[in-house]
Amino acid sequence: MNDTEYLLDVRGLKVHFPIEKGILLKRRAGYVRAVDGVDFRIRPGEALGLVGESGCGKSTTAMAVAQLQTPTAGQVLLDGRDLAALSPQELRAARKDFQIVFQDPYSSLDPRQKAADIIAEPLRIFAKRGIITMDDAEIQSTALSLMDRCGLSASFATRYPHEFSGGQRQRIGIARALALGPRLVIADEPVSALDVSIQSQILNLLKDLQKDFNLTFLFIAHDLAVIEYFCTKIAVMYLGRIVETADSATIASNPMHPYTKALLSAAPLPDPAKERSRRRIILKGDVPSPSVEHRGCPFRERCPEAMDVCALSAPVLKPVGEGHEVSCFLYGEG
Amino acid sequence: MNEDSILRVEGLSTQFSTDHGLVKAVDGVSFELRRGETLGIVGESGSGKSVTNLSVLRLIQSPPGIIASGSVLFQGKDLLAASEEEVRVLRGRNISMIFQDPLTSLNPVLKVSTQIAEAIQLHHGLGRKEAKAKAVAMMKLIGIPDAERRADDYPHQFSGGMRQRVMIAMALSCDPDVLIADEPTTALDVTIQAQILELIKSMSARNKTSVILITHDLGVVAGMCDTVCVMYAGRIVERAPVDDLFEKPAHPYTQGLLDSIPRADRSGPERLYSIPGSPPNLIDMPDACPFAPRCARVMDICTKAAPPETALDEEGKRTVRCWLHSMESTNE
Ligand SMILES: Nc1ncnc2c1ncn2[C@@H]1O[C@H](COP(=O)(O)OP(=O)(O)OP(=O)(O)O)[C@@H](O)[C@H]1O
Ligand SMILES: Nc1ncnc2c1ncn2[C@@H]1O[C@H](COP(=O)(O)OP(=O)(O)OP(=O)(O)O)[C@@H](O)[C@H]1O
Ligand SMILES: [Mg+2]
Ligand SMILES: [Mg+2]
Numbered sequence: 001m002n003d004t005e006y007l008l009d010v011r012g013l014k015v016h017f018p019i020e021k022g023i024l025l026k027r028r029a030g031y032v033r034a035v036d037g038v039d040f041r042i043r044p045g046e047a048l049g050l051v052g053e054s055g056c057g058k059s060t061t062a063m064a065v066a067q068l069q070t071p072t073a074g075q076v077l078l079d080g081r082d083l084a085a086l087s088p089q090e091l092r093a094a095r096k097d098f099q100i101v102f103q104d105p106y107s108s109l110d111p112r113q114k115a116a117d118i119i120a121e122p123l124r125i126f127a128k129r130g131i132i133t134m135d136d137a138e139i140q141s142t143a144l145s146l147m148d149r150c151g152l153s154a155s156f157a158t159r160y161p162h163e164f165s166g167g168q169r170q171r172i173g174i175a176r177a178l179a180l181g182p183r184l185v186i187a188d189e190p191v192s193a194l195d196v197s198i199q200s201q202i203l204n205l206l207k208d209l210q211k212d213f214n215l216t217f218l219f220i221a222h223d224l225a226v227i228e229y230f231c232t233k234i235a236v237m238y239l240g241r242i243v244e245t246a247d248s249a250t251i252a253s254n255p256m257h258p259y260t261k262a263l264l265s266a267a268p269l270p271d272p273a274k275e276r277s278r279r280r281i282i283l284k285g286d287v288p289s290p291s292v293e294h295r296g297c298p299f300r301e302r303c304p305e306a307m308d309v310c311a312l313s314a315p316v317l318k319p320v321g322e323g324h325e326v327s328c329f330l331y332g333e334g
Numbered sequence: 335m336n337e338d339s340i341l342r343v344e345g346l347s348t349q350f351s352t353d354h355g356l357v358k359a360v361d362g363v364s365f366e367l368r369r370g371e372t373l374g375i376v377g378e379s380g381s382g383k384s385v386t387n388l389s390v391l392r393l394i395q396s397p398p399g400i401i402a403s404g405s406v407l408f409q410g411k412d413l414l415a416a417s418e419e420e421v422r423v424l425r426g427r428n429i430s431m432i433f434q435d436p437l438t439s440l441n442p443v444l445k446v447s448t449q450i451a452e453a454i455q456l457h458h459g460l461g462r463k464e465a466k467a468k469a470v471a472m473m474k475l476i477g478i479p480d481a482e483r484r485a486d487d488y489p490h491q492f493s494g495g496m497r498q499r500v501m502i503a504m505a506l507s508c509d510p511d512v513l514i515a516d517e518p519t520t521a522l523d524v525t526i527q528a529q530i531l532e533l534i535k536s537m538s539a540r541n542k543t544s545v546i547l548i549t550h551d552l553g554v555v556a557g558m559c560d561t562v563c564v565m566y567a568g569r570i571v572e573r574a575p576v577d578d579l580f581e582k583p584a585h586p587y588t589q590g591l592l593d594s595i596p597r598a599d600r601s602g603p604e605r606l607y608s609i610p611g612s613p614p615n616l617i618d619m620p621d622a623c624p625f626a627p628r629c630a631r632v633m634d635i636c637t638k639a640a641p642p643e644t645a646l647d648e649e650g651k652r653t654v655r656c657w658l659h660s661m662e663s664t665n666e
Contacts, residue, residue: 053523054495165612166379195378195550200594200608207605222523229596229606252598266528268553269599270592272576275557282532283525284477 006041006077007216008065008184013038013074015060019291032291034060036240038074039317042233044183047210047217049231049248051224051263053287057240058220062188065218066100067091078184093131099177103189106169109161116157119143119175126180146175149212151205167198171205178209186218191226203230224267228252233323236260239298240290242317246324256326258305297329305330340544341367341390341429341512346404348382348389351397355617359385361568363404364643367512370542372535374555374576376591377565378613383548384434386565387514391431392421408512426456430505432498434516434548440489440497447473447485450504457508472503477529495522502530506537513538516548531558552595556580561651564588567614567624570643574652584646584654587625623657633657 013035021029035057042048050058063069065076067083076083078098086094099122102108109118120143126132127139134142144154150171161169170190177185190206191199207230209215221227227234228248235245236257244257255261262281269275283302288294296311297303303310309329317325318332348360360382367373375383388394390406392413406413408429413421425431433439441449450469454460460468466485473481476499489497498521505513515534519527535558538545547558555562555576562579564572564587572585583589593607611628623629626636635657644660646652 053525167612196552196591196594197378197609198612200596200606201610203596204605204608223596224524225596225598228598262525264598266524267598268524268527268551268557270552270556270580270595270597271599272556272580274599275553280528280532282528287523 005043007044007079008040008042008218009075009077009080010038010040010061010065011075011077013061013064013076014072015057015064015069016072030291033240033293034290035064035071036290038237038240038242040235040242040245042184042216042218044216045210045214046233047219047231049227049234050218050220050237051222051227051234052237053222055287055290056237057290058222058237059188061237062100062186062218062220066098066186067095068100092129096126096131096180097182098184098186099180099182101170101173101177101185101187101190103192106161106166108173109169111161114158114160115152115164115172116140116143116147118161118172119146119179122176122179132180142179143175146178147172149209150175150178151201165198166194167201170194170202174202174205174209178213181213182215184216184218186220188220189222190219192221192223199226206230224263236263239288239294241298241327243299243328244324244326245317246321250321250324254321254324256320256324256331257299257328258303258330259299262304338368338370339366340369340409341546342405342407343386343390344405344407346386346389346406347402348385348394348399349402350399352617357616358619359399359568359616360389361619363565363568363570365563365570365573367544367546369511369544370538371561372538372545372547372559374559374562375546375548375565376550376552376555376562378550380613380616381565382568383565384516385568387431387516387546387548391425391429391514392418393431426453427508428510429512429514430508430510431514432501432505432516432518434520439501442489445486445488446492446500450500450507453504454507468507469503472507473500476500476503476506476533477526495526498522499526499530502533506533509541510543512544512546514546514548517550518547519554520549520551527554534558552580552591564591567619568616569624569655570653571625571656572654574646578652584652584659585625585656586629586631586658590628590630623655631658 014037015035016031016033018031019029020026038061040048052058060069064071071084083094120139123134123139123142127134152171191202194202219231231248234248234251235242238259244260255264262283265281281304296313297315300306300310307329315327315329317327320326320331344364346360346363350357350359363386377383389401394401401414447466447469450472451465454465454468470481470485478484478496478499502518519530537543549555559576562574562576563570566587572588583592590609596606609628614624621640622638623636623641626632641655641657641660643653643655646654
């Protein structure tokens, strides 16, 4: 196995949150299996899109990869090094290489700091700890050039977050994430809160930055069209697991998992003629609770193609084509 | 006025006084809704979609808000001139609204089924038992799993998506003539969104309910609407039958919006188009086209005067507010 072929290699990642009952005597009433055995790999310069419904575990995966949430099990190999196994000191230094951009640009920015200070903050912290060597003047000029690169005029440097629009705040969040020159950017719904016209500005910016800095992306969204536009590969997540993964074009043209098919068919298309003629797969029910342990395939209750075998055991990801993996009994026994 | 017209909004302007000045949130909006028609109102955040529809229902809080001018004719009766009581009755009986924020519009201390049942009782004059049974049936219809058991839950025990569906159940159970749905599915997952939109569609077809659907998702508009109004800075800048809008957008803003969307159904360009700049401040708007500073096709006149509404066809089904088009017509 060649480890360095991938910048990020996630293996058997699990995050289970304990559910506690009782006020005085807390006892464990079970677990929320937010992430329940996730594997994926990203090559340098690639963008992997993680898509799935609310609560399926996308953000928890992102937090666990970024080591902002301790995994219950599994490995997160960045350039061959397991982040989950690092000492707190080693981890702090390693953070230079991976940064996270959040969905809500407002709540993720300190309201009392000026834009340039927000962007410069990671540099200041790392300089103070002696991980990087930069003086104040260098830090300031780096922050300003990042602002410029992210489409924020220099006159905005002394403004506070509330004085910016949503799109501008997201630009600040992106500039801050890039300050330390990371190799991996984990973007958790970076455009979901934005209007379409602003969304396309930010998507274009991220694409340009990806090229200029040879960035690798773990990109999370619930909008398949956004993912398909931005990412070279897609992983579809359902209830804490990846159910299908392939190139973006393959997912679009040849989806195999019934859930992927349903997602694709439910995504509204901005084309009235296509909308009238398409056959929609309407799923029944809600996303089931991740706190119930599932015997069999977790998608079974909502699956239009469920078979008897699906109740007996859970399918695992299996290759069905070049770089295409599906976890479904329709394509062979588990 | 069209025979079939059920709601007609004419020259509606709504303003808010704030510390920074007067916000012209809605500025001379006119549109007509026909029986059984689904009208989409699209536009970016802050363009005035919600305020337009809250004004129609006379739900603008005053102060700071004031409906400065206009008329709202519902079956010929002007709601803006009607008494508070008349409007209240209409809101319960003839026009229902699904609000953008479901959490604040449900009563936190009442059981979910009780709230739906109250709406049903009010409208159909059923007894409590029957109303509750109908409420549970309605909950099933909107896809609340385990509806009988969950009927006695309180709103906070429901997920955001389920609360939104309860709002929709309440609105639908009144068999309204007009349903105003303000971003009814924005907070929901696409698979749940597909369920809900299907529900609204089939109800509208069955009862000939007219629907005003407010959204910023052009995909939802394409699938749901007969007619579309595009709003920008408090004005309707383009109005068109849905196919025409997507096929030949007339306003550069509409064109820009369509080009900005990543498309899952076809491979697009390497880069998305993006409209430069950001929406205008609605305070002290100059007498000019509000889109001029961001428009790729801006001309001299655009910064000197606001373009009038120009009809692009005989019947007036297509209109646009853009100097590119009003230059062509001579009667302005
Ligand atoms: N700290 C926590 N404690 C307990 N449960 C949690 C915690 N964080 C997340 N969860 C649960 O884990 C599951 C996955 O949540 P997560 O936020 O990862 O989903 P997501 O896919 O990012 O959803 P969304 O699209 O809504 O952002 C959910 O059921 C959530 O309620
Ligand atoms: N109570 C208020 N006081 C001051 N300004 C207000 C008030 N309510 C709305 N506005 C302003 O009116 C304008 C139109 O708001 P509206 O809520 O109608 O936008 P919208 O198109 O519904 O946007 P969104 O897509 O975000 O829901 C905005 O600029 C908003 O800031
Ligand atoms: Mg999330
Ligand atoms: Mg609104």
